[in-house]
Amino acid sequence: GNSVTQMEGPVTLSEEAFLTINCTYTATGYPSLFWYVQYPGEGLQLLLKATKADDKGSNKGFEATYRKETTSFHLEKGSVQVSDSAVYFCALKNNQGGKLIFGQGTELSVKP
Amino acid sequence: NAGVTQTPKFQVLKTGQSMTLQCAQDMNHEYMSWYRQDPGMGLRLIHYSVGAGITDQGEVPNGYNVSRSTTEDFPLRLLSAAPSQTSVYFCASSYSITRDYTFGSGTRLTVV
Helix, strand or coil: CCEEEECCCCEEEECCCCEEECEEEECCCCCEEEEEEECCCCCEEEEEEECCCCCEEEECCEEEECECCCCECCEEECCCCHHHCEEEEEEEECCCCCCEEECCCEEEEEEC | CCCEEEECCEEEECCCCCEEEEEEECCCCCEEEEEEEECCCEEEEEEEEEECCEEEECCCCCCEEECCCCCCECCEEECCCCHHHCEEEEEEEECCCCCCCEECCCEEEEEC
């Protein structure tokens, strides 16, 4: 079946540090891949997405590239800010079924 | 403002009580779904609907009922609450299974 695995958290970084959150997936067919962000006390917001192999999604300085050969969609940011502190979820959607399958989430804490 | 509205935001129930979590959207989205969020487990799909009158089970449907009598509303019913249902519940909607989801802000439910 379809599944998503994320690196465990929490991740604690200093401001302006480089961020990588690993995400790998198992899926049949050609899923779309997503990163969602959840700020404290809020719902989930779509951060970025990629719908086919080698696509790069980007938003707010975050990037992730759809790597079919390694079944990965790692999230990166070159210089994190305190305001990036949140929980980040990797997810996939098989467009035949439409269901979003989530990873377990990675909590990021950025210290000044 | 257009979006997904969930009520209530917080609820405490006693074991065995029943209640309905409300979800409404004003975007004319056909696809609606309910997730529960538990620490270390990400979001898991409870039930979903691809249109009025059509519902189906997700990954963790036991203990929950849904119905979809209108396009706008997708209530989640707990018939006899159990402590294992303590969680944060999110409703999400989408124009179609191939389009991006919009999430509500969540309902935090505690069953004592």
